Amino acid sequence: MNMNDLPTTWTLARRAERMNPSVIREILKVTEKPGIISLAGGLPSPKTFPVAAFAAASAAVLANDGPSALQYAASEGFGPLREAIADFLPWDVSPDQVLITTGSQQGLDLIAKVLIDTDSRVLVETPTYLGAIQAFTPMEPKVVAVASDDEGVLVDDLVAKVGTGADKARFLYVLPNFQNPTGRTMSDARRAALVAKAAELNLPLVEDNPYGDLWFDNPPPAPLTARNPEGCIYMGSFSKVLAPGLRLGFLVAPKSVYPKLLQAKQAADLHTPGYNQRMVAEVMKGGFLDKHVPTIRALYKEQRDAMLAALTKEMQGLSVEWNKPDGGMFLWLRLPEGVSAIELLPKAVERNVAFVPGAAFYADDADHRTLRLSFVTSTAEQIATGIAALAAAIRDHQAKG
Amino acid sequence: MNMNDLPTTWTLARRAERMNPSVIREILKVTEKPGIISLAGGLPSPKTFPVAAFAAASAAVLANDGPSALQYAASEGFGPLREAIADFLPWDVSPDQVLITTGSQQGLDLIAKVLIDTDSRVLVETPTYLGAIQAFTPMEPKVVAVASDDEGVLVDDLVAKVGTGADKARFLYVLPNFQNPTGRTMSDARRAALVAKAAELNLPLVEDNPYGDLWFDNPPPAPLTARNPEGCIYMGSFSKVLAPGLRLGFLVAPKSVYPKLLQAKQAADLHTPGYNQRMVAEVMKGGFLDKHVPTIRALYKEQRDAMLAALTKEMQGLSVEWNKPDGGMFLWLRLPEGVSAIELLPKAVERNVAFVPGAAFYADDADHRTLRLSFVTSTAEQIATGIAALAAAIRDHQAKG
Known part of the structure; x- marks a missing residue:
């Protein structure tokens, strides 16, 4: 029989229709032309990757503990790494509450499933954060946006949006430190008010904190989870303080949800690579992060300053607005009235600079004038050149109106 | 405000109720007492892990390509690894059809979602395979078992089980080589008949092949996917030929489903660790697997032979039946009439030997007399001691009837 005479029809799950390629990844493909200055992607500067420390750690792990590092392992994660994470976090965390994930993106997938x-x-x-919506989408939620200002989510709007009965929100997903995409940070007062209101509304919080260690002048206020551990799931990542290519994140969950998250983890990939977990546990020994992370902060602060200086210089007279992030990787910019970031992008790419249109990050009505700029992937010199090109593209766009 | 006065209620998704801890992992915990001979877990022998090759590969990857290995990467996987996999597979596969997964368990999760x-x-x-049911469960399917014999699934029963209309089966999941849990292998004739019948029924096949390279005397017949690539998703793994602790698997999918599997992958963990992918690509250079895999085959064959010899010697007069696997890691045993493997287990553990009761592996009516024995984790000497202890436990159980 010739199988070509009997072509197989694949019936896809309904959820598959809702899945879409990441807008950002599609944009990044368009902007991969040689010589372009990318202010688009959220790629940490490779200069910050501690390659020598990893090489030493890898050699040590394989020499001292090779067979265990290469064997199947517990779904919860490597014990010493869970302990190191619990010690590192600024509130009272038991290692039993720590679940190691294959990047913090996986934490979002597990939370969605559970x-x-x-x-x-x-x-x-x-x-x-666009990746959160992507992780939630396969479970087919109704994603509702809560109004937010420069400090993040507006507590008063929670009451209007939380829903009732079967339509009561399952959780609020929030990224309080140097948010992706805006770079904004939630103030201490806002955090206190949010946690209190969420408790009053019996609304669980999912707190995502991949950037919190990347502060420039002062550490951000205490995490939401530190204020009400039983009402929050906390997510952290080694992608920004060590390297993303190891895919190592973690979540901290209360006892009422931890066992189900663990079962979802086991079904998803059995466990996160034990070899990678041991490498990071080895690198963390002796307070490595205390010495290493300040070097990342210094570099990113210098590059943020370069971006702010370039914006001040180049955007004169353009009615462009932007914020001043206190840490992290991103800055948020608003174009003049009538200028759409999506329409501007191809003109910017022609001038060899790329960004991500802000519309990609809205769960509902998008502000099409917004865009996200990363100050971590490119050098200070490239940032200056890129911002000048961006300003030229805006001027050109306005002139042709 | 004291948050303890306002405890948060976490509403779990309906699917979370269906999730359960792996029966096997729970058994493994019980059997972790010191000195026990485990014939239970499917842990590859650590002797087979090429630690020195990994150490050299890790050093080379970090020295030559460190920043790229440690950076975010494409969701599809590392290009040279996808090419190496496509080259390695025994039918015409384009690297574009290969998706790298975080262990082949993740392939099952992605397939379930899509x-x-x-x-x-x-x-x-x-x-x-129990892990497949665990991966499918969160998507809340109706799992239906097709009758099977020593060669695997019975083609005639497919017609009775395939369903019609909205209840038409989405796919048949099948593990043709040295199956987990039974160790059985599907004959060439059965493969041909299954692929033809599936095409006739317009039934997609999901072919899982983690053990296919671990043959002892002769390679198994060609994969199902090689016979009808457009009607099958194929899953492979590096866990058994290199090491499970790197969590590296892959799937090969036709164009009609690949894009959705890729989007599900992106949402699940962005990408599999690029560092691990590069290490395996580096280790595979120069035909390493052609030299390494035969050493695994030789070891496991010796241990299978030790198990068969011990069974012949120790089970005399016990009306116990077992098969003779042609490869892989597992042997399937059937206890005498009236002896339940679940009831036998604690008595075996008292005698310092552990196995997995077969009931764990049935989607519906279980044969409680069956059990799974692994011949890869323990040495030939341990296997001989363990089988003697198992026979003693059976005799004891029968005597106390």
């Missing part, structure tokens, strides 16, 4: 039913209401900030 | 709706019919063998 907490979202079809049509469940899920609350997010305005705008919010 | 192909299973709530209450979708999914067909499995009798018995089948």
